[in-house]
Amino acid sequence: MESELVSGFMTEHSAVIFVFFFLAEYASIVLMCILTSLLFLGGYLYDNNIISYIIQNLNSYVNVSGFLSYPLIQGLLSGISIGLKSSIMIFTFI
Numbered sequence: 001m002e003s004e005l006v007s008g009f010m011t012e013h014s015a016v017i018f019v020f021f022f023l024a025e026y027a028s029i030v031l032m033c034i035l036t037s038l039l040f041l042g043g044y045l046y047d048n049n050i051i052s053y054i055i056q057n058l059n060s061y062v063n064v065s066g067f068l069s070y071p072l073i074q075g076l077l078s079g080i081s082i083g084l085k086s087s088i089m090i091f092t093f094i
Contacts (some may be wrong), residue, residue, distance in 0.1 A: 032083070033089035041085045044078035051077065 037043060 030086070030090060033093055034086045036089055037082060037085035041048055041089075043085075045079040045081045046077055
């Protein structure tokens with residue numbers, strides 16, 4: 001009875017248990033946003049029109065015409081794409 005008067009449910013979920021409770025809640029938010037971006041926003045695919053526009057503007061300064069043919073760069077762009085889409089979803093959700 002006194003525990004409800006002191007601080008409600010916070011008394012029961014104090015310290016490490018409380019941290020794990022909220023960590024699991026935010027982990028589920030991140031997981032759902034990643035799944036949403038994979039299923040509905042195209043996942044790791046990126047828009048080639050935007051990339052080609054950036055390459056055309058950078059080509060006047062540095063020669064980067066064959067830069068996208070490297071698998072490491074393609075993987076990096078795919079990772080940035082899904083990370084950006086998931087971050088937008090997380091921002092919208094929270």
